[in-house]
Amino acid sequence: MKNREDSFLAKCSYGFADIYGGGAFVIISTFFTVFLTKAMGMSPALAGTIPLIGKVWDAITDPIMGNIADRTSSRFGAKRFYILIGSFASAVTFLLMWLPVKIQSTQGQYLFYVLMYMLFSTGFTIVMVPYNGLLPDMVDDYRKRASFSGIRTAFSSAGAILAGLVPTIIIKNNTEPGQYFTVAIIFSVVFLIVILLTFAGTWEREKEPVDIPLKKSLVQSFTVYKSHSFRLFICIFLAGQGAADFVTGLAVYYVDDVLNAYSGGRFTIMMGVLLLAQFVGTVLFTLIMPKTSKKFPILLGFPVRIAATIALLFFSYEGAPFTFILVLSFIVGLGMAASSVSIYAILADMADVDMLITSISRSGIVSSMATFIRKIATGLSSTIIGLLLTMIGYDEVLASEGLRQSAATQAGIAQLYVWSPVVLMVLTILFAVFFPMNRREYDIIKKEIKRRKGEDDSEATAEEIAVCEKVTGFRYNQLWKKENALKL
Secondary structure (H helix, E strand, C coil): CHHHHCCHHHHHHHHHCHHHHHHHHHHHHHHHHHHHHHHCCCCHHHHHHHHHHHHHHHHHHHHHHHHHHHHCCCCCCHHHHHHHHHHHHHHHHHHHCCCCCCCCCHHHHHHHHHHHHHHHHHHHHHHHHHHHCCHHHCCCCHHHHHHHHHHHHHHHHHHHHHHHHHHHHHCCCCCCHHHHHHHHHHHHHHHHHHHHHHHHHCCCCCCCCCCCCHHHHHHHHHHHHHCHHHHHHHHHHHHHHHHHHHHHHHHHHHHHHHCCCCHHHHHHHHHHHHHHHHHHHHHHHHHHHHHCCCCHHHHHHHHHHHHHHHHHHHHCCCCCCHHHHHHHHHHHHHHHHHHHHHHHHHHHHHHHHHHHHHCCCCHHHHHHHHHHHHHHHHHHHHHHHHHHHHHCCCCHHHHHCCCCCCHHHHHHHHHHHHHHHHHHHHHHHHHHHHCCCCHHHHHHHHHHHHHHHCCCCCCCCHHHHHHHHHHHCCCHHHCCCHHHHCCC
16 A cells, blocks of 8 residues: 555546536636636526536535545445446536537526526536545645655646636637537536546545434534635635636626627637646645645745736737737646645645544545535626626626627626636635645644544643644643534
8 A cells, every 4th residue: 555655646636527627617717707708698697507506406405515524434335436426427427517408588598507506516526526635534644645746736726727728729600509518518528537546546444434414414514614724625625726717707898898809819829828837836836845834835936926917907809919928827826736736735634623623534525515615606706707807897698699798898898807816816825824734734633633532641741732722722631532523
């Protein structure tokens, strides 16, 4: 097993599934609202609420899935078993979301795509909740986990590159719904293959299923928020990934309506530069992170990204020198990689903090709440983008006819494209500064868990007690109690 933990092939096998995790959301945040507004003629205010409704549904399905995964016994391993099932569910539900169905009534069309989005969210949950909880059951070592997480993020970036470029090549006319469906067919097949590769190349350590009654699953799921570290992690997750969602969600509008440069391959080039930079940034930050800390990529990458994003304001007009926009987009892409690298590296450690609080190994539940929050971030960004576009006068009739928006609306889109992610990045930096866990704190947490299990007979020092209390937010004598998992 130790040799396997050092295997590059094993790390790649673990990372493959995040081609789906990273790629699906890039396609959705970049093109789903565009598909509904420009191709299907739906108002941006209505279109933007669909992902948010899907997230309300996730509030039910994600905690249930996490609890089911922690209670399951399987010869494949509980989480790998659901990854196998979810590979087919995710492929089918992603395809259904892009069906170009023309329904005469606005209400009927809206309800149809709400349902399709809910089905997709369910398929995503079946795969990603167990997947996000898999690494703690594969690898214990802090540095090795960081390495696995780094490779995973690299595959996520590769998925984002595919998801960002292939649709721009195929969707030549963004008012033609059939072109979006062609993209959906291609990626449904890709997602099926990569998830199956992860199932085939990963493993799980044996452990006893959780014995807390399933009827208490909702309460039990929300008790993970009692952890001080997990609450700050969620803030980093929401703000950091939300900053990326605003870039991808507004990119088509920015290039098409502000720069008037969607045709002629310029949007493809810009997305290619942005996504290639994310891949390069992922590699760089993965190399830097083991020598610093898991939050260091954010503290280094986001200030640089903020400067480049603000600089875009000076080139946000038709006929602006595209080379400068590409250079700034490359810097933005490097900064976007920082949050993904940090977030997924930190997530693997949150199950250990939770275990010290509750005495229960609940990696599936911890994963489910992180997955839920990730979906919330995407749903909120889509909803807010739709509402903000409506507020600045975006006209869906002009959009469906392929016509330009008014000058005031174009200026408003440029302001949204710049300042929305900047605000979220500033918040992310603040949350990362206050996040209480680096390698030293992680080692102390793992040592304390061994003490509680009777595997280490040393006495905790005053410094170790203070670290345990700071990281968990609990008094030392209140740790390792099952009731912490049962009561809010």
